Amino acid sequence: MVSSTHEALVELIRQRPGFAVQLLTEVAGVAVPEYSSVEQGSPDLSQAVPAEYRADEVITVRDGARAVLGVIAEVQLHIDLDKRFSWPAYLVALRNRLRAPAVLLVIATSEKVARWAAKPIELGAGSVVAPIVMGPGVIPVITDPVVARAGPELAMLSAMSHPEDLGVLDALLATFTSDIEHNTLYADLVWTLLPAAARTYLEHRMATTSTWQYQSPFARKYFGEGKAEGKAEDVLTVVSARGIAVPDDARDRITACTDPEQLSAWLINAVTATEIDDVFR
Template sequence: MVSAPHEAMHRIFQEYPGLISQLSDVLGLALPPLVSAEPLTVDLTESEPLERRVDTLLRIETEGDGPFLLVVEAQGKKDPGKKASWPYYVTYLHNKYRLPVLLLVICQDHATAAWAARPITIGLPQCPTVTARPLVAGPHNMPVITNVAEARKDLPLATLAAITHADNPDVDAILKTMSVALRDTPEAIAGPVVEFIAQGLGNRPAAQQWRNLVAVDLSFYTSPLSEEIRDEGRVEGRAEGRVEGRVENCAENILLILDVRGIEITDTTRDKVTTCGDPELLRRWLANAALVTTSDQIFDDEAPTDR
């Protein structure tokens, strides 16, 4: 069964084809500027009953060097069968379209990434006939983005980075950075980012952290995830425990956002935030935390901006 993280790791390239250019430094790949991208059928099945499908296939147009095919495979674990499938994909597509083929594998753990990056040879050991060398993006080479300005600069890259670092010990700070970066972003742009990250986290503990951030920081969005969270909140909000949990999460998020922005948190601020039991007041302080230049300013009715 195809998992949500699997879908997020390759479908993000369908939404943002230009990601392949943004990954140039990560992959050590020099590409000319992209002009356009066209999705192609992912079905590579021939007349035989053996069915073969890639995850995402795009025809990329570039300036000067002409078009090439980008195959994106999401790999959640080691799969010996892929060592036979990947060379087939490359040779089949090259024969069908007569275009260069780039194979990119997206992973979420170091072991799978190291396995996927190994060259695949077909033929005699002393004289291989075909060699496939997948490019791999994963936690070993994707940036850990905890700077709001850096995330805003390139949201698709920051989104993929967050997905590939789903198991990173600092994932809470990464997700908080993304939620803050999206606060001033038009809904049409932020919506897909919210959903891709939710998919990419799957059923990991960090998925609940992202849901909390979407519910609090991005409460004005109407994405499927945010609507689902609001429906849950309307049902669970009747319980006193839900209110207490919301207060605790909001207080933690206020301190986290100040920390991520590099703002020193005074003892007075920390005590006032952690002892406050008013959800509406905490939400106001949370909004201020994204704008202030000192931690004590979150309590001002009109918080100054640093932009």
């Protein structure tokens, strides 16, 4: 199971290289040359110099055998000033290797990092590198299950960027079926990419959806044979994850409840609650 946010996001592109092109065209609105195939390239961008340059992922877009575009995909969790120097080197190395244009696609997990990454990198004498940045603010809100199933990787990014939108989480759930390629991996990535409140909501929804296939380690860990257990604990987990104080009387009310439907309703309320009274509304 992928254990870090960085590796989980890289894995989305690694499993389907065309996802990088989808982000460029559908989200960033970048025009891409006509092409017939998209493939994973070597992330090693070192040249005959002492420094080692290794990108997170490199995608080659081809028209037949000819490369028409190179895409460097970088996942950025925090501000790293060194990247302002290494990113231009990545582009030059890939452009030289492919003899084709190259672009830098940065996936940022916070708006602060996205704003930093989007600043043009001035090389001098008017030469500028302009990263194409995907931050939470530009990732679409995907609430249609049909759209989510057509692009599960983008649906995962949507859930990561908008974890308090229950419609987005429900749409993501529609991608965890056996007819979706890599569905087991994507289900496991939920544990890494989503906050506790969103995870618990999805756990509850999976456990109460009869069509869910309990195949992944994520599903087996939390659902066993498919029955939801410890719903009271789930409610308290979500409330705690959202930083909401739980008075003793509220805690007693939750733990004493034996009605699964009532606990389910409280759990759903807890995902978007800002105070304890929101849970019981």
